[in-house]
Amino acid sequence: MDRIMEPSAGAAVVWSLAHGVLYVAAIYVSMALVRVEGASIHDRDHPHIIKRRMYGAGVATLLSLAISGLLLHRWRAQQGEGVPGVLALLGLDVRAALPSTIVSLVLVGLLFLGPLVLDNLDGVFAWDSLKRVPQSLWSQPECMRNYVVGPATEELVFRSAVVALWTAAGISTELCVLVSPVIFGVAHVHRAVSRYVSENIPLGSVVLSTVLQLAYTTVFGWIAAALFVRTHSVVGPIAAHVFCNVQGLPDPSRIANHPQYKYPIWLAFVAGLAGFLVLFEPMTRPGVFVPSLRYTKAL
Secondary structure: OOHHHOOOHHHHHHHHHHHHHHHHHHHHHHHHHOOOOOOOOOOOOOHHHHHHHHHHHHHHHHHHHHHHHHHHHHHHHHOOOOOOHHHHHOOOOHHHHHHHHHHHHHHHHHHOHHHHHHHHHHOOOOHHHHHOHHHHHHHOHHHHHHHHHHHHHHHHHHHHHHHHHHHHOOOOHHHHHHOHHHHHHHOOHHHHHHHHHHHOOOHHHHHHHHHHHHHHHHHHHHHHHHHHHHHOOOHHHHHHHHHHHHHOOOOHHHHHHOHHHHHHHHHHHHHHHHHHHHHHHHHOOEOOOEOOOHHHOOO
């Protein structure tokens, strides 16, 4: 027990896995405690089930932040470092919030430039639709889950609570970005099991959808982890997560609906990806757009 309380890569990984288990377990426990008439705990889109899941995710998030905060406090004290750096390591320093948000949205906006052009051609961003967003958030639990609670809790757990421990344990930035999101991806596998049990979907289809979801969540996890490490804030990754949930997976087949703009749309896809890759490093460089915080030099 003492080993996992000391600052080491092994302890960081163990606690990170514990955060993932806690997050998923809290969701199912919250649903099991209160039975909903006419709904199974696997019916993740039932309004009452959604509310129970959000409650469980919220509790798990607070517990994970508290656990990581206490561990970071202990580890920094052992290393003779100050306590104020704990909030910065968790990505909760308010000084970095706004720059992180702006930089993150610009970068993921570039990544989705092609789909955004298609959305504009399809009239998805009509002002009448945008005006209904706040009302939808409060009246539709599914919207609140997808665009507020889900992104916030997942980033606070799998970025703030997890990556902060990896960084404090001396794990390299490259491993933090490339490996830690695997925990985020695996934590979503329970959805596939739930679908297989509740919807009687063929096992082959479930496996395929699980692999695709794991790939997508891992790739997004790489981006979110890199934004967290580079911008020193969890707010930017949360904003990027919301944006990606709104956009969904890019669907190039939509280009066929606008044959007269086929080449400009493809150009937008390629230019957006190139812009993201070229601008990521300079835009997230400390001291350029993102502040260089005193307590986050290790990041």
